[in-house]
Amino acid sequence: MAKSDKKTKKYKRKELAPLSIEQQKQAEQVVADSLKDNPDLFNLPEAKYTVDSLVDFFVQSLEGSRKILPKERRRYVIYLRKSTDDERKQVRSIEDQRKECLDLAKRLGETLKVLF
Numbered sequence: 001m002a003k004s005d006k007k008t009k010k011y012k013r014k015e016l017a018p019l020s021i022e023q024q025k026q027a028e029q030v031v032a033d034s035l036k037d038n039p040d041l042f043n044l045p046e047a048k049y050t051v052d053s054l055v056d057f058f059v060q061s062l063e064g065s066r067k068i069l070p071k072e073r074r075r076y077v078i079y080l081r082k083s084t085d086d087e088r089k090q091v092r093s094i095e096d097q098r099k100e101c102l103d104l105a106k107r108l109g110e111t112l113k114v115l116f
Contacts, residue, residue, distance in 0.1 A: 076110060078102075 078101040
């Protein structure tokens with residue numbers, strides 16, 4: 001890789017300092033007050049999935065046996081819009097947008113089902 005001509009700024013690492021006793025007491029008080037308002041504050045809900053089931057899902061999706069949405073079932077939409085009422089401010093025409101989208105679909109090998 002070629003070296004960049006840009007100079008990289010070196011950041012000085014901040015020293016971590018422990019809380020003072022007063023800061024720690026203040027933080028503990030905030031937590032205690034929060035727990036009074038909501039006793040279940042730190043109770044997490046039961047997980048719907050186990051770690052193993054999530055790992056299995058992602059391994060299968062990488063192998064292709066369980067794709068989130070198989071390519072043959074994918075559908076695409078072409079959305080053309082006019083961004084302003086003033087014709088002088090309109091950068092790209094609707095026809096220009098349409099042509100570019102149709103060219104892209106052709107390059108990707110997609111066929112159009114409906115055209116409005």
